[in-house]
Amino acid sequence: MAHELPPLPYEYNALEPHLSEEILRLHHDKHHAAYVTGLNAAEEKVQAALKSGDFTAANSLAKDLAFHGSGHLLHSMFWKNMKPGGGGAPSGDLAAIIERSFGSFDAFKGLFLATSNAIQGSGWGILAYRWKDDALVVLGAENHEDRTQWGVKPLLVLDVWEHAYYLQYQNRRPDWTKAFMDNLVNWDSVAEMYGWVKK
Numbered sequence: 001m002a003h004e005l006p007p008l009p010y011e012y013n014a015l016e017p018h019l020s021e022e023i024l025r026l027h028h029d030k031h032h033a034a035y036v037t038g039l040n041a042a043e044e045k046v047q048a049a050l051k052s053g054d055f056t057a058a059n060s061l062a063k064d065l066a067f068h069g070s071g072h073l074l075h076s077m078f079w080k081n082m083k084p085g086g087g088g089a090p091s092g093d094l095a096a097i098i099e100r101s102f103g104s105f106d107a108f109k110g111l112f113l114a115t116s117n118a119i120q121g122s123g124w125g126i127l128a129y130r131w132k133d134d135a136l137v138v139l140g141a142e143n144h145e146d147r148t149q150w151g152v153k154p155l156l157v158l159d160v161w162e163h164a165y166y167l168q169y170q171n172r173r174p175d176w177t178k179a180f181m182d183n184l185v186n187w188d189s190v191a192e193m194y195g196w197v198k199k
């Protein structure tokens with residue numbers, strides 16, 4: 001079953017002025033689409049290898065599955081994690097586990113932004129649920145797949161690859177991450193994901 005590029009849950013210009021239509025078009029239609037294509041190509045090659053019994057490409061296939069598969073998943077979440085008129089703070093069960101895990105929402109916010117800003121090169125800031133001890137963790141992923149913990153489930157993801165902000169924010173990554181947190185985060189989508197992974 002081939003993977004497909006999910007449509008954006010809003011118009012291309014819906015996140016302006018905090019995220020430009022030009023960036024969103026390129027990011028969704030070109031970059032995310034390329035990860036979907038890459039994942040499908042890698043899975044086709046795995047199927048071909050299974051049929052032929054020729055596993056000489058196994059190492060690069062495993063890398064492609066991790067890179068493109070993670071890129072597809074994270075971008076699919078990222079679009080839902082934003083909305084026009086977003087920002088603010090979470091409430092209910094999500095607010096409670098944030099407080100329990102980080103001390104306060106402001107402390108979480110400080111850690112999440114600092115982690116996102118500090119990624120060297122391309123990567124993501126990630127808020128994830130760790131089922132093993134029922135806690136939240138903030139991780140900084142490099143590329144799409146490096147520096148995770150096994151067994152965590154992402155709830156909120158922030159793209160800090162240059163393609164996500166450079167046309168608008170140039171080298172000012174902290175301005176992009178602040179705009180994301182203050183004006184774009186869709187906490188309802190984070191709460192919905194938290195409810196789903198808790199089941």
Ligand code: MN3
Pocket residue numbers: 027031075159161163164
């Ligand atoms: Mn991206």
